[in-house]
Amino acid sequence: MNKRHLSTALVLGAAASLALAGCSGTANTDDGQTDAAGDVTCDTVTLGFLPSWTDGLSTAYLLENQLGALGIDVQMQTLTEAGPLYAGLAQGDVDIYPSAWPELTHADYMDEYGDDIEDLGAYYEGAKLTIAVPEYVDITSIEDLAGNADRFGGRIVGIEPGAGLTAQTQDVMIPEYGLEGEYELVTSSTAAMLTELGNAVDAQEDIVVTSWRPFWANEAYGLKDLEDPMGAMGEPEALHFLGTTGFSERCAEAAELIAGIQLDDADYASLEDMVVNEYGEGREAEAVEAWISENPNAFSTIIVE
Numbered sequence: 001m002n003k004r005h006l007s008t009a010l011v012l013g014a015a016a017s018l019a020l021a022g023c024s025g026t027a028n029t030d031d032g033q034t035d036a037a038g039d040v041t042c043d044t045v046t047l048g049f050l051p052s053w054t055d056g057l058s059t060a061y062l063l064e065n066q067l068g069a070l071g072i073d074v075q076m077q078t079l080t081e082a083g084p085l086y087a088g089l090a091q092g093d094v095d096i097y098p099s100a101w102p103e104l105t106h107a108d109y110m111d112e113y114g115d116d117i118e119d120l121g122a123y124y125e126g127a128k129l130t131i132a133v134p135e136y137v138d139i140t141s142i143e144d145l146a147g148n149a150d151r152f153g154g155r156i157v158g159i160e161p162g163a164g165l166t167a168q169t170q171d172v173m174i175p176e177y178g179l180e181g182e183y184e185l186v187t188s189s190t191a192a193m194l195t196e197l198g199n200a201v202d203a204q205e206d207i208v209v210t211s212w213r214p215f216w217a218n219e220a221y222g223l224k225d226l227e228d229p230m231g232a233m234g235e236p237e238a239l240h241f242l243g244t245t246g247f248s249e250r251c252a253e254a255a256e257l258i259a260g261i262q263l264d265d266a267d268y269a270s271l272e273d274m275v276v277n278e279y280g281e282g283r284e285a286e287a288v289e290a291w292i293s294e295n296p297n298a299f300s301t302i303i304v305e
Helices: 008-017 054-069 082-091 107-116 164-176 190-202 252-259 265-279 284-294
Strands: 027-029 032-034 044-049 073-078 096-100 117-134 155-157 184-186 209-213 223-225 237-244
Touching: 044 054, 044 082, 054 073, 054 096, 054 117, 054 237, 054 252, 054 265, 054 284, 082 096, 082 107, 082 117, 082 237, 107 117, 117 164, 117 190, 117 252, 155 190, 155 209, 164 184, 164 209, 190 209, 209 223, 237 252, 265 284
Parallel strands: 044 073, 044 096, 155 184
Antiparallel strands: 027 032, 096 237, 117 209, 117 223, 117 237
């Protein structure tokens, strides 16, 4: 979740191997999907998201619920890296990316694919990338990491290698704070990072991780953001819904609904907590139903069945 630039061949190859089904059973024209009679339709929409990035997980199921209420067949396509998702979106294999960071974190992907991507609107303001430690760790700034590598085993525990957060940490933060040679950024997956974080917190051991806001784990694990006086982790940005080019023309009603979704801190926190923690994996659709029932006025165009 900043700037990770995969090679075009790798990204396009990975995207092609997904065999995404955003336009299955229809013919494509410049106007979008058409039926056998040549009329533009919006019968099926494919949402592409990374389940381990729970901002997108939560909003994907929120959109599944709301677009389904419009009579649209929503197909959920999970991926593991942002690069193939942007490539699939640009190629029209994915119709919507339900929680993108296009302003800063995914700016390189937008530079490469943005001509074939449509911004459907921002739903959350003030998202940011962070370096964090548990509250019991007695340092307060990224500057304090220098000279303290032994306390943290010389490791900053990160997430997916292809995440923008990974590139921002490796390529910008570590050099700017002079941490090369002292710290290794360890990457694997968000789930693996959270497992290691949970074990450290249970044992009250020192650990430093890459994180972001909004993210349910900050509260669940008692994390505090380290101050970033050099601004190496970037400025706050908005989270956006992105569509493949022509989506709002083909699916005008859906695009209007999506543009009306704006969540504040309380709304977003309650949605993510209910999807990730209260209901959990396999019950995301139930979680969204429960959240809508409890928050019928969360955004202006919400559909309550």
